[in-house]
Amino acid sequence: MSIECKKGSEMMASAAAASNKVYMRILLNRTMDQMTCFCQAKHVLREFRANQTFNVKYRPLCPHNLTVVTVGVSFITFSWTPGFDGGLRQSFIIQDVTRGNILANISDDKTGGVHVVYNITGLPGNTGYTVSVDAENNEGRTLCRQNSINVTTADTY
Secondary structure, eight states: OEEEEEETTEEEEEEEOSSSOOOOOOOOOTTOOEEEEEEEEEOSSOEEEEEEEEEOOOOOOOOEEEEEEEEOSSEEEEEEEOOOOTTSOOEEEEEETTTTEEEEEEEGGGTOSSSEEEEEESOOTTOEEEEEEEEEETTEEEOOGGGOEEEEOOOOO
8 A cells, every 4th residue: 555645746755555554644844735645555356546635724833033123202113024824824913912902913915924014103102011923814813922022112201
């Protein structure tokens, strides 16, 4: 019996055994969004063939390298690098962890995808924030509190 797994026409993995059981473990590439496995079982009396397609989509990974770029009296500019998007379009939720407020929700098509810089305006002066950036796609939201950063808006003088 044998099993072959392909992405399109590219062979990703295969396994074969003389017994009636074949086991295969496949570690998926992070950029893969779909994979088709072909299973073929041969016996003296008959042959069995089947294709199975697996969609490999999941929640996004946390953004990393969250930093404060600029701080003003009523604004804070942040930057970060998005984590893997799970094979789907993602959005980022900038949250004030201390107060439980969402400061902004931006979609990936507005960020450029490689490195994000985002400015939050309308904040009161001389106010402290603990900010995190969560990632979300159609498979769910990934809470990223471990990447939080502390920042205080400038004093109003």
